[in-house]
Amino acid sequence: MTKQMRTVFDKELIISTIAQYVSKLTNIPAETYTSDHNLLDDYVKTAKNFDWYAVASTLNIDRWRLYHWYFETFQRMITGHISADDCAIIQQQISAALQSKQNLDKQFQNHLKSLLSTEYHRSTFSIAFNNIKRQTIQNLPVLKKKEIQIIEIQPKKVNEDNDEFQNAIRSVQIQLELQKLMQ
Incomplete structure (x- = not known):
């Protein structure tokens, strides 16, 4: 090799x-x-x-x-690097999003970018975002594996525009991330 x-x-x-x-x-x-x-x-x-x-x-x-x-x-x-103030904004927004079981998708990231003091390079923002997200998830109160509940979505007619369906998807995504971190 x-x-x-x-x-x-x-x-x-x-x-x-x-x-x-x-x-x-x-x-x-x-x-x-x-x-x-x-x-x-x-x-x-x-x-x-x-x-x-x-x-x-x-x-x-x-x-x-x-x-x-x-x-x-x-x-x-x-x-340059992301300022300490902007890092604090990212951390606060990610924490609030995780608590409200909001999806941390591209739409969320674009909203987050609009809150920052300046426009950062794409990869600078992505690296900071992912590091802060990982750190925030790790700092959440420690949960035992038994306490993590996975929402099962039964295969039936589902309106994908329904808020309840979207919230269930977000909840599953967050729960899966937490499970990965605890392994």
Whole structure:
């Protein structure tokens, strides 16, 4: 079995190369972009025809790796971590949602994002959300396995738009998460 090596990219070289490419398109000196990563990012995010293949070719790496590095690593570096105040909001909202047996789905996460002080990178938010959710569930009062009741839904005609049905689904999802944590 061979162990796969993790590729380490030269951040300065990549940023410099992207800045040079953007500079040719905007006639703004590349040094401006290398010294102001937010300005560079603003251009890259709004550019409709950004040629990732050309930049990747110049760097001698494949386009997918460059694109992934830029949007998953570099952008996360420049946007920073979630503030303590926003972490507290996330924790409070998750705790309230769990107590009311609310589903922690995409709709809930989008609502939660709207309550935060700033817009965070997608993966920064997801990591913080999942860590805080896991921690909040672990800090719930400890339940014995016997006390966890699974709601059985009998196969019969069910109106899926019915609030009672949706609440039962949410309850089952929360109970299953609690069971996983207790194993």
